[in-house]
Each structure stands twice: as C-alpha cells, then as structure tokens.
Amino acid sequence: xxxxxxxxxxxxxxxxxxxxxxxxxxxxxxxxxxxxxxxxxxxxxxxxxxxxxxxxxxxxxxxxxxxxxxxxxxxxxxxxxxxxxxxxxxxxxxxxxxxxxxxxxxxxxxxxxxxxxxxxxxxxxxxxxxxxxxxxxxxxxxxxxxxxxxxxxxxxxxxxxxxxxxxxxxxxxxxxxxxxxxxxxxxxxxxxxxxxxxxxx
Numbered sequence: 560x561x562x563x564x565x566x567x568x569x570x571x572x573x574x575x576x577x578x579x580x581x582x583x584x585x586x587x588x589x590x591x592x593x594x595x596x597x598x599x600x601x602x603x604x605x606x607x608x609x610x611x612x613x614x615x616x617x618x619x620x621x622x623x624x625x626x627x628x629x630x631x632x633x634x635x636x637x638x639x640x641x642x643x644x645x646x647x648x649x650x651x652x653x654x655x656x657x658x659x660x661x662x663x664x665x666x667x668x669x670x671x672x673x674x675x676x677x678x679x680x681x682x683x684x685x686x687x688x689x690x691x692x693x694x695x696x697x698x699x700x701x702x703x704x705x706x707x708x709x710x711x712x713x714x715x716x717x718x719x720x721x722x723x724x725x726x727x728x729x730x731x732x733x734x735x736x737x738x739x740x741x742x743x744x745x746x747x748x749x750x751x752x753x754x755x756x757x758x759x760x
Contacts, residue, residue: 569593572697577677577688580703587681588757590748594676595735599667600652604659657730666732669707678734682757683711719745720753
C-alpha cells in the first residue's frame, strides 16, 4: 500500500525531465532525487522553528500558538485515554541549522511553498528544481524550473550518504527524501563509505 502511494505521488517521467534539463545545462552526469516534506525545522538565530523571521507576523503567531496549544492538549488527552505516553506531536525535527544570517537560508527560504521539489547534483554543481505536483501526468505539467543553483567553488559540500549540504560558514541542510523509492534510487549510485558512482554502478 505504501509503495502504491509513493508511485502515485511521483509518476514516471518527472525525474527524467529534470535529468535531461540539467544534463544539457551542466554537461555532466546528474543524480536527481525527489525531496520529501519541505515543512522544515530550523535552528538558526533570528528564525523560529518553522523558519519564519522572529519579530514579524506577531498577531498571526499569537493565534497560531493558541491553536497549537489546544491541539497539543487534545492529543495529550487522546494519548492518555488510550494508555500511551503523551508526546509533542507538533515538534519538528531540525533540518536547517547554522549561525545568524546563515548561507543555508537562501536555499531553505526558496524551498518554502514548492509542491514538487527535486535535488539535482553532479560532480561540480547542485540545484533544486520545481516540477509542480508529481501525481499528475508529466505531459500536463509545466516545464521544470530551477529555483536554486550553485557551482563549485561556491557550491556547498554535498554528502549523499549523510544527506547533507554544508556551507563554508558551517550552516547545514539535512535534506529529506520522498520515501523508500528515493532511498532505493540513491543506492544505485552510492557505495560505502561515501563513494559516488555518477553513472550508476
């Protein structure tokens, strides 16, 4: 059932379109991975956990905090009623971290609101490409759009095994993949400890 859900959310053809776009642009072998949930958790001074800038949108934050408190209380009562230990259901894992005004924020802010983000990388480049929703027929989808791109020496250091991008200022993005199918796709290119076979094994 889970495999069927993943396949319906990412129809064949989208990855191939992104690969073709960037292979032509970069003239290098390309690995393309569908990113998972872009509702990221932040650990950056001056940013809230959800990535919004501290000190802005205070009225909306006030009502959101009330709503979140009510939701947490309801979940705690539900957990206790079912014999479970109440946790923190609305707590996010941290994927974006770094110092104030971190270099990672350029990428992280562009990810917000994307509906079909893909991470594309080559030996000297890395990019994020938007294709729109990936459950539609690729023929009906808009052309892929590059929303962020970096080339060496400005590109962050990529570790596919750790699934991280790390910038010179120490800021870091731990990129989530879109389910097991993307994990399996990545394994075709990766060899322990961190050897990348750009054309596949």
